Structures are given as C-alpha cells and as structure tokens.
Amino acid sequence: MIKENFIKIYEDSFKANWDLPALTDYSKGISFSFGEVATEIARIHILFEECQIRRGDKIALIGKDNSRWCITYMAAVTYGAIIVPILQDFNPNDVHHIINHSESVFLFTSDRIWDTLEEEKIANIRGVFSLTDFRCLHQRDGESIQKLLKTLDSKMAHKYPKGYSIEHIKYADLDNEKVVLLNYTSGTTGFSKGVMLTGNNLAGNVTYAKTLGLMFKGDRELCFLPLAHAYSCTFNFLVPMAVGAHVFLLGKTPTPKILLTAFEEVKPNLILTVPLILEKIYKKMILPQLNKRTVKLALNIPLLDNRIYAQIRKKLIDAMGGRFKEVIVGGAAMNQEVTDFLYKIKFPFTIGYGMTECGPLISYDSNEAFIPGSCGKVLNGIMDVRIDSEDPYNQVGEIQVRGENVMKGYYKNDEATNAVFTQDGWLKTGDLGTIDVEKRIYIRGRSKTMILSSSGQNIFPEEIEAKLNNLPYIMESLVIERDGKLIALVYPDYDTVDGTGIMHTDLPLIMQQNLVEINKLVAPYEKVASIQLYPTEFEKTPKKSIKRYLYSNF
Structure with missing residues (x-):
C-alpha cells in the first residue's frame, strides 16, 4: 500500500x-x-x-x-x-x-x-x-x-x-x-x-x-x-x-501548426505526447531539411554531421518552447526511424509504457537512460514484470505485471476480470515482448494482432507498418492477413503528393515500387503480397491507435 x-x-x-x-x-x-x-x-x-x-x-x-x-x-x-x-x-x-x-x-x-x-x-x-x-x-x-x-x-x-x-x-x-x-x-x-x-x-x-x-x-x-x-x-x-x-x-485539435504556436507562448517545462504528434512534426519540420541536397552531402562529412544534427536539435527544442526538461512519449509504439533519428541528434525524449488498468504507468526511463527500442524500466519498488516465455531475455512472450498500480478489476464484469489475471495474480497486458536484466521492457506487438505464418513464424504487423510508413508518399498503413497472404492497406500522404505535383493516378505505380522496397526490408516470411490504396485515414482511438478490428474483413 x-x-x-x-x-x-x-x-x-x-x-x-x-x-x-x-x-x-x-x-x-x-x-x-x-x-x-x-x-x-x-x-x-x-x-x-x-x-x-x-x-x-x-x-x-x-x-x-x-x-x-x-x-x-x-x-x-x-x-x-x-x-x-x-x-x-x-x-x-x-x-x-x-x-x-x-x-x-x-x-x-x-x-x-x-x-x-x-x-x-x-x-x-x-x-x-x-x-x-x-x-x-x-x-x-x-x-x-x-x-x-x-x-x-x-x-x-x-x-x-x-x-x-x-x-x-x-x-x-x-x-x-x-x-x-x-x-x-x-x-x-x-x-x-x-x-x-x-x-x-x-x-x-x-x-x-x-x-x-x-x-x-x-x-x-x-x-x-x-x-x-x-x-x-x-x-x-x-x-x-x-x-x-x-x-x-489547449482546447483545440493539436495540429503541428497549432501546437508549435502554443509551445512558443506557454513554454512548458515538461511535454507529454503520443507518437503520432512527434512523427508529424518530424515529417513536416525535419525531413524536408534532411532531404535538401546540400544537407545530404554535408551529413557524409565527419564532424560536420554532428554540427548539423546539433542545429536541428536546437531548432526543434526552440520550436517546442525551449524550456522543457524532457518529452515523454506514451500511448502507442513510435516509428523506429523517428526514434532512431531523435536519439542520434540527442533530443531529450523518452518512451514510457502503461495501460489504463495500471492508471497507467508500468515502466519509464529518463531521457539520459533511455535505450531505443525499449520503453523504460519497470517502476522500481512499485511494479514488477515477468515475461510468459521460457527465455524472457530473448524469447518473446506476453508481458505480465503486478504491483501498486494494478487495478481492482473491471466493474460488474467478473468474467473479464478473471480472464485478465493469471491464477497467481499477475495482470496479463496482452502485449508481447522481452525484458533485459535491469527489467527494461521491449515490446514487439499485441498478442491479439500477431499473425502466425504458414511456416509457424510469429509476424508482428506493427513492425512491418513502421517500415512501410517511412516509404515515400505513405501517411499510414495497416497490414492484415487475407487467404494466408499479407496485404498492406495504405492511406497516401496526399499533402506531399500534391506538393510535388505528382498525379493521383500515378500512386498505384509508386506503391508498386514501395512494395519492392518493403520486401527488401522484411524477413522472407513477412513479405507483403500487395499494397492496396485506402481512401481515407484509418479510424483511431483517442490515443491514436488504429481500430484494427474494423478492417479485419476488408
């Protein structure tokens, strides 16, 4: 207590x-x-x-x-x-x-x-x-x-x-x-x-x-x-x-433009965000700089690259008010390319992990201790964690937790409460991952979204989607299984498409090239059979996770 x-x-x-x-x-x-x-x-x-x-x-x-x-x-x-x-x-x-x-x-x-x-x-x-x-x-x-x-x-x-x-x-x-x-x-x-x-x-x-x-x-x-x-x-x-x-x-929709104005005026001492917002700032503010020909050339020159990264870091920190100690990211998994870049430029951010059933915090690391790919150490003295696998350090299993933050149960729903706790009292998070010796958590995906390949391999669609979302003219994607094959539904980045003068009728051809590229980046059992254009943004929860169950029969 x-x-x-x-x-x-x-x-x-x-x-x-x-x-x-x-x-x-x-x-x-x-x-x-x-x-x-x-x-x-x-x-x-x-x-x-x-x-x-x-x-x-x-x-x-x-x-x-x-x-x-x-x-x-x-x-x-x-x-x-x-x-x-x-x-x-x-x-x-x-x-x-x-x-x-x-x-x-x-x-x-x-x-x-x-x-x-x-x-x-x-x-x-x-x-x-x-x-x-x-x-x-x-x-x-x-x-x-x-x-x-x-x-x-x-x-x-x-x-x-x-x-x-x-x-x-x-x-x-x-x-x-x-x-x-x-x-x-x-x-x-x-x-x-x-x-x-x-x-x-x-x-x-x-x-x-x-x-x-x-x-x-x-x-x-x-x-x-x-x-x-x-x-x-x-x-x-x-x-x-x-x-x-x-x-x-804020009381307004947090678009990058509205947020950056508010950051400048409020100058917050701490920033809490979800991955989608940082990813949008990265795409709108940082990528255009990195794609300039002169910057690309300069980044290949030793010492000069560090100076450029320092300038980008300062510009980003200033744009977000300039006074914050740390940016804490939570609520969903962050795109690995964005994570790696922010870490490379020494931007003061960290990624935590939690769930509503823990009110919400399970794990956290300061930005100085943060390791890309992880979501922090389990809260020392408050929470404990275990992985439901024979080798929790290397073999993926369900992440299970117990401790002071774990809920009493689901209201008027004993069946759901009994189903979410193990017989020895651990809360089953539904997330799959591993831990290290310091009890730092590494999430691979959700147990409910994991796809079992015909060869018996575990496929985590979120990992494929993270790679897809880094390819040209893709705003967001959703990987589903159909007739034993992986299909990627893609909502194009129409702002970039229109800004570069590309015709919308050229998008299927661009996506064919993206299909070739994604299949170079994934394991053989993760190969995507086709990319299909989706007409609208995917419907999301308030924490900006795609409501996957709506698209399972697409």
Whole structure:
C-alpha cells in the first residue's frame, strides 16, 4: 500500500499553493488559481450535499478538456464520489451505455455533446450540468436542482460568512483501497470495460512521478491530449495539481501548426505526447531539411554531421518552447526511424509504457537512460514484470505485471476480470515482448494482432507498418492477413503528393515500387503480397491507435 493518501495529496496541495495559477483554458484565456479551484470545489460539494449524493456514487464526466472538466473531477474524488471520465470521441450509444453501466447519478458535459445524447436513454441520471458554466442542463422529474442552483451563492455565504479560505479545506477521509475512478477503456478490439482504479493505484502513479524531478511548483505544462485518457489525466493533470504546477489546456485539435504556436507562448517545462504528434512534426519540420541536397552531402562529412544534427536539435527544442526538461512519449509504439533519428541528434525524449488498468504507468526511463527500442524500466519498488516465455531475455512472450498500480478489476464484469489475471495474480497486458536484466521492457506487438505464418513464424504487423510508413508518399498503413497472404492497406500522404505535383493516378505505380522496397526490408516470411490504396485515414482511438478490428474483413 502506498503511504500517501490520494485525497490528502490534493488537500495539502491546495493549501500550499493557494495563490498560484492552477488551470488556464489556453484558447479562451480563462484561468483559475489553486484557491479559486478549491472554492469552486466547495460550491460543488454543497451541491452534492444538498442533493444527498453519497460517497461511492458515480459522477459521469464528458467534454472537451477545460478547467471545469478538471474542477469537476477533483470535486468528485475529494467528496468521496467515484468519477467516471468518458472519452468525448465515443459515439452517443457508447456514452449512453457507459452512463447506465456505471450507474452514474450526475452527468457533467459540454453543451455540444449534450445535444447528441437522448435523456430518455439515461433515465437514471438525476441532473446534467454544463462544463461551460456549471448551469443545470437537465433534471429528472421530481428533482429541484435548478431551483437549488439559484440559492447556491447564499448557501455558500451562509456556510463561509467570511469567505472560503485555506483553513476551510478539508476533504473526505477515504482509505486508499477504495475505488475513486471508473475509467472505460477505448480499446481497439470492441466494447469498452470499466476499469476500477483505487486511490492507491493513482497515488502510486502520482507519488512515483513526484520523485522524478521533472515537475515543480510554479512550472508550466501544456495539455493537448484528452484528459479522459488515463495517460493524459495522470500526468497532464493529477501530477501538476499535486506539485503546484500550472496547466494550460489547449482546447483545440493539436495540429503541428497549432501546437508549435502554443509551445512558443506557454513554454512548458515538461511535454507529454503520443507518437503520432512527434512523427508529424518530424515529417513536416525535419525531413524536408534532411532531404535538401546540400544537407545530404554535408551529413557524409565527419564532424560536420554532428554540427548539423546539433542545429536541428536546437531548432526543434526552440520550436517546442525551449524550456522543457524532457518529452515523454506514451500511448502507442513510435516509428523506429523517428526514434532512431531523435536519439542520434540527442533530443531529450523518452518512451514510457502503461495501460489504463495500471492508471497507467508500468515502466519509464529518463531521457539520459533511455535505450531505443525499449520503453523504460519497470517502476522500481512499485511494479514488477515477468515475461510468459521460457527465455524472457530473448524469447518473446506476453508481458505480465503486478504491483501498486494494478487495478481492482473491471466493474460488474467478473468474467473479464478473471480472464485478465493469471491464477497467481499477475495482470496479463496482452502485449508481447522481452525484458533485459535491469527489467527494461521491449515490446514487439499485441498478442491479439500477431499473425502466425504458414511456416509457424510469429509476424508482428506493427513492425512491418513502421517500415512501410517511412516509404515515400505513405501517411499510414495497416497490414492484415487475407487467404494466408499479407496485404498492406495504405492511406497516401496526399499533402506531399500534391506538393510535388505528382498525379493521383500515378500512386498505384509508386506503391508498386514501395512494395519492392518493403520486401527488401522484411524477413522472407513477412513479405507483403500487395499494397492496396485506402481512401481515407484509418479510424483511431483517442490515443491514436488504429481500430484494427474494423478492417479485419476488408
């Protein structure tokens, strides 16, 4: 059990950082100090009390990341309720299901998403509140929430006649073993499951992050990944709020152009991202430089190459604000070419590993200790790892973990819970890989996506796709098996195609050449039979993994 109590961490932080800025909606310029966040939490607690919300009741939360999303989350857990964050990319039917399955009694949502939901399909919801201004959007028949909200100011004034202040901060006494969060996984294999995370699970992640020396009181942090995802929620929100850092919530689609402008303005001290965003910056910003004839020639000259790499590194660091200690990449596997290049130019980045069921962190290395191909060492003293193979250092097997961060189970789903744990209590991640003697993890692929060749060889489509995506005019790819052969579905990089004046009718011929090139790069049993053009980008989860199950019968 983690020594620090999860709720107490925030009780102490709000007191210690009362006057410091806490949350800013970057695109709207709305800000809250830690004291103002604590005051908003107190108002919501009065609402909960007046509506007789009990400890352990579920509060659903869905909408674009903003300050009130964060305030709602913190108000729920510090009251002793269970927060149910829902990814805003889920379709309305999935949202209805999650609200009902979780037995949520209140819903906090953006006005736009509320317009897509049908109140008769979530009949057990007592009240719906806007993430724009906390007004009541809907109340169940017999409820008097709208009337109550009109008297909330007077109730607040009556309870705190001299105003709400530091000495009033006192949150729920809740043991760390209690569930505080129900996180419904996005998943790439079908319907989501409700992951039950305890205060201990989240405290394990937060207290470990605090030991890394990456974020301090007064630091600035730019959040551009969806907070309803465990990775972003923990490290873009829970950790900064625990140490007294200032979170800027982007609130826009994180295109390279928008992100680079925001980096320049915010100048974050730590950057958390997913591979897709770094890969896009690499393609748009770095590759054009490397492909210049003069640069290509210069890179073949000893000593001069190091100077050029240093210039590229400085330009990239400056473009990302210039003040960050490290870029942490997580959520999915990163393209090996991008990884190798960033490592070669000594760019301060690292790749971690986790899953929602661990809230999320399993392994991490600092950028100084990072080894390309790995995703860090298992968290010392908090987590343990084993590989389900006879030779875990050389023979690929399923990665299995146990420790402080591992979930309690899936909500109301004993069958799924029993299936994901081994008989001796290890969590089966579904990822395949090896470890080294320092318990550094090397992932090869997902057990559900692995293809068994006719000769009995294990084929990891993600490894072939990483090589395909480095070939000319390919934006993204998906390797599937059809009639015993490997077929690559490819969505072309139309921006580059149009920029170079190539006709779209020439793409099949270009892909034939790419087919020749990819088959030079893979093992004989991994040879691709054909490349087929796909008309649109592949549908993805919020952490930007392709939803493979949608294309298995293409």
